[in-house]
Amino acid sequence: GNSVTQMEGPVTLSEEAFLTINCTYTATGYPSLFWYVQYPGEGLQLLLKATKADDKGSNKGFEATYRKETTSFHLEKGSVQVSDSAVYFCALTRSGAGGTSYGKLTFGQGTILTVHP
């Protein structure tokens, strides 16, 4: 079945540091890949997405590139801010031919990011 593995957290950084959160996946076929962010006490917000190999998703200074050869979708940001402190989830979805995985998002366990001033 499909699975997503994220790097262990929590991650603690100083403001303006470089961020990488690793994400690798296992899936048959051609999944779409997503990064979601969850601020304390809130629901998830879509941060960025990529739907095919070599696509780069980007938003609010965050980037991730869909690497089919390494089955990875690592999240990066060049200079983090205190306001980026949140939980980050990598996820994938694909449509199964029999409909069994149709629309289902498979999530990684989440990585807690804390940014200090």
Add this chain to the structure above:
Amino acid sequence: DGGITQSPKYLFRKEGQNVTLSCEQNLNHDAMYWYRQDPGQGLRLIYYSQIVNDFQKGDIAEGYSVSREKKESFPLTVTSAQKNPTAFYLCASSRGTGYYEQYFGPGTRLTVT
């Protein structure tokens, strides 16, 4: 503004009681989903619905029930059969199933004692 609303934000119940969590969307989305989030874990799919009057079990449907009588609404009932109901519950919707991104509501934190 379009979006997804979940109410209430916090819910407290005694063990043995059924409880229904509300989820409403005005995005005109066809598909809706319920997820459960436990501390330190990713989200797990409980139920999803692709169209009105149709829904399918997710990975952890036991002890839960849903209905989809209107396109805008997808309530989740946590029954007394659910062994560990205390969790954060998130509702989501998408234009369709498959590759469409999902939009999430703010969540309901259910505590059962």
